[in-house]
Amino acid sequence: MLEMTSAWLGRGVALGFSIAAPVGPIGIWCLRTSIAHGPRRGLAVGLGAATADAAYGAVAAFGLTAVSALLVRERLWLQAAGGLFLLYLGLRTWRENSAEMPAPAHLLAVAGGAHAPGSGLATYVSAVGLTLTNPMTILSFVAVFAGFGLAAAPGASAAAFLVAGVFLGSALWWVILSFSAGFISRRLGGRGARVISRSAAAVLLAFGGVALVGCLL
Numbered sequence: 001m002l003e004m005t006s007a008w009l010g011r012g013v014a015l016g017f018s019i020a021a022p023v024g025p026i027g028i029w030c031l032r033t034s035i036a037h038g039p040r041r042g043l044a045v046g047l048g049a050a051t052a053d054a055a056y057g058a059v060a061a062f063g064l065t066a067v068s069a070l071l072v073r074e075r076l077w078l079q080a081a082g083g084l085f086l087l088y089l090g091l092r093t094w095r096e097n098s099a100e101m102p103a104p105a106h107l108l109a110v111a112g113g114a115h116a117p118g119s120g121l122a123t124y125v126s127a128v129g130l131t132l133t134n135p136m137t138i139l140s141f142v143a144v145f146a147g148f149g150l151a152a153a154p155g156a157s158a159a160a161f162l163v164a165g166v167f168l169g170s171a172l173w174w175v176i177l178s179f180s181a182g183f184i185s186r187r188l189g190g191r192g193a194r195v196i197s198r199s200a201a202a203v204l205l206a207f208g209g210v211a212l213v214g215c216l217l
Contacts, residue, residue, distance in 0.1 A: 008158045012165020013172070016053055019140065020046075020170040025086055025207040026131060030174060031181045032093060032200035033123070035193055039182030044120040046174020048127025054167035055132065060141035061159040076215050082133030083211030085126070090205035093197060 026049045034042025059067050071078065131137075185193065 008161040009165040009168075012057070012162040012167075013169035014165075015162075016050070016057070016166035016169025016171075017173050018169075019053060019137075019166075020049065020173040025089075025204055026127065027177065028200050028203045028207075029089060029127070029130075030177055032197055034178040034181035035185040035188065035196055036096070038185075039178040041120055041123060042178035042181060043174060044123040045127045046178055047171060048124040048129075049131045050167050050170035050174060051124075052128050052131030053137070053170045054163050056137050056141050057166035058159075058163045061162050062156070078133040079211050080215045082130055083208045083215065085130055085133070086204050086208030086211060088208075090201045090203075090208055093201035093204060096197070 026045065030042045030045040033045050
């Protein structure tokens with residue numbers, strides 16, 4: 001029993017890590033937030049994404065086809081909401097970049113526990129919402145589950161450990177990304193931080209624009 005539980009948990013970890021790792025708007029947001037406000041705030045972005053990944057994983061693992069069909073049917077509205085939020089994030093990041101970015105010493109203080117402006121909880125909730133606006137992720141989970149034989153989890157217990165593994169694997173990636181970015185931020189000057197911040201803003205605006213255009217096609 002323990003071996004079976006470990007096996008399903010391990011499969012979930014591998015799946016969650018592999019789905020989280022590709023670079024996308026959430027990754028760009030996590031990277032920029034970690035550099036500007038410290039790795040703990042960046043991790044709030046990542047944990048929000050991991051929570052949404054686990055939710056979608058649960059839909060696939062427990063065979064909640066009605067939920068999956070509903071989200072896919074309303075995908076254009078969800079995509080539009082996600083695109084608008086990405087545009088908001090991009091514009092806000094660009095505006096923040098117009099002010100002087102924190103010096104490396106300040107970034108060290110933030111990484112060490114100083115309070116950055118805003119709320120980590122609000123960042124987490126926003127990341128959950130943004131990740132959930134991509135219902136096609138459900139289809140990705142279903143396809144991967146079927147391709148690797150994960151859809152045949154023997155019972156609710158195995159499915160639950162599989163979903164828990166998805167969260168842990170996704171969270172592991174975001175821990176690596178956010179704290180790696182925090183480490184890099186300690187070696188950046190103000191100019192380097194501004195370049196990264198402005199680049200992140202441009203990418204977020206591009207992702208948002210593509211998402212909105214996709215709703216019209």
